[in-house]
Amino acid sequence: MxxxxxxxxxxxxxxxxxxxxxxxxxxxxxxxxxxxxxxxxxLYPTLFSLYMSFQSWSQTDGWGHWKFVGLENYSFTLTDPMFWRAMYNTVWLGVVSGLPQHLLAIPLAFVIHMGLSRFKTFTSAVYFLPYITSTVAIALIFNTLFSTQKGVINQTLAYLNTLPLFGWFLPDENINWFLNSTIKWGIALVVIWKYTGWNTLLYLSAIQAIPRELYEAASVDGATRWQQFRFVTLPLLRPMMFFAVSLTIIGNMQLFEEPFVLLNGGASSATQGGQTVAMYMFRTAFEWLEMGTAASIAWLLFAFIAVLTIINNLAFGRAAQGRGD
Known part of the structure; x- marks a missing residue:
């Protein structure tokens, strides 16, 4: 069977x-x-930091030994002169190091696309190299460049000072970059050098997406390269401008590594002149052991970034979504 x-x-x-x-x-x-x-x-660290911003706690107190203080941390932070000095430094660096990145990156991307197409891959790699370089290595290099006596930057300025065109506004003596009055310029130069290449690649990718027929039609109509850049490239770059500027706002408002390393973690005599909000928050938490105050600084910084992002959206958002002229 x-x-x-x-x-x-x-x-x-x-x-x-x-x-x-x-x-x-x-x-x-x-x-x-x-x-x-x-x-x-x-999510858990984010919500815990919000909870901690209403508590008074130090790591030495032990886990769970925090005390509810309401808005006291926020009140202290908003009346703390050091916080507002750090906020001023952050905004100053955001503007002075942020604008040149885009003012340099957009023309560079256009030149690479139109005139260096054969070497586009190599050029892009060279411009991207500073972005992936270790911040510590960058700081060591720029510490040497900023040297008061033998630094390349001061020696270059001294040479330019001998020329009639530059001598009238350049200083006669070498600049000590590690002073409260000048350290922000040094940090800004580092940030510009590091992130200009990154923004160049962003704009280059956007320019490559523009149909070549538009440039050919503009050339047939007699448009010069400058007119093509002004009337073809710039209007079509607005969505990428919105994206790139948003990244710059978020990154520059959270600037930490460059000033932290250049200022020796806050041990430099020029710390007050170059300390950012992120650096001040770090020192509040891990040097002065005030975790609640540090958490309040973090959320105030978040609110400030949110406001700037909204303003950026109002400035570029309509154009980025195709509703602007």
């Missing part, structure tokens, strides 16, 4: 239920690592 190869109904039913269960839950299982990591290392 031949045995039937058909599976029993109960086994078939279990297989179907298991198959349906796999189809239903498999997507959630595969995406769960992201959500687990985000909850543990993203």
């Amino acid at each position: 031949q045995r039937s190869s058909t599976a029993p109904p109960r086994a078939v039913s279990r297989q179907m239920r298991w198959s349906n269960l796999q189809r239903r839950w498999a997507p959630y299982v595969f995406v769960s690592p992201f959500f687990i990591l985000f909850l543990v290392f993203g």
Whole structure:
């Protein structure tokens, strides 16, 4: 008698239920690592810092020994002269180091696209190199460049000072960059050097997406390269300008590594002149052990960045979404 190869109904039913269960839950299982990591290392620290901004606590008190103080941390921060000095430094650096990045990056991207197309890959790699270079290595290099007596920057300024065109506004003596009055200029130069190449690549990718037919039509109509740049490239770059400026605002308002390393972690005599809000927050938390105050600084900085982002959206957003002229 031949045995039937058909599976029993109960086994078939279990297989179907298991198959349906796999189809239903498999997507959630595969995406769960992201959500687990985000909850543990993203959402929880964010909400905990908000909770901590209303508490008084130091690491030396031990876990759980915090005391509710309401808005006292925010009140102290908003009346702290050091916070407003750090905020002034941050805004100053954001403007002085942020604007040149884009004013240099847009023409550079246009020149690379139009005149250096054969060497586009090599040129892009060269411009991107400062962005991926270690901040510590950058700081060591610029510490040498900023040297008062033998630094290349001071020697270059001294040479330019001998020329009639530059001598009338350049200083007669070498600049000590590590003073409260000049350290911000040094930090700004480092930031410009590091991030101009990154913005150049952003604008270059946007320019490459512009149809070549538009330039050809403009050339047929007699437009010069400058007119092509002004009337074709710039209007079509507005969405990328919105994106790049948003990144600059967020990055410059959280500027930490460059001033922290150049100012020796706050041990430099020029710390007050170059200390940013992020650096001041770090020192408040880990040098002065005031975690609640540091958390309040973080959320005030978040609110300030949000306001600047909204202003940037009002300035570029309509154009970026195709609703501006």
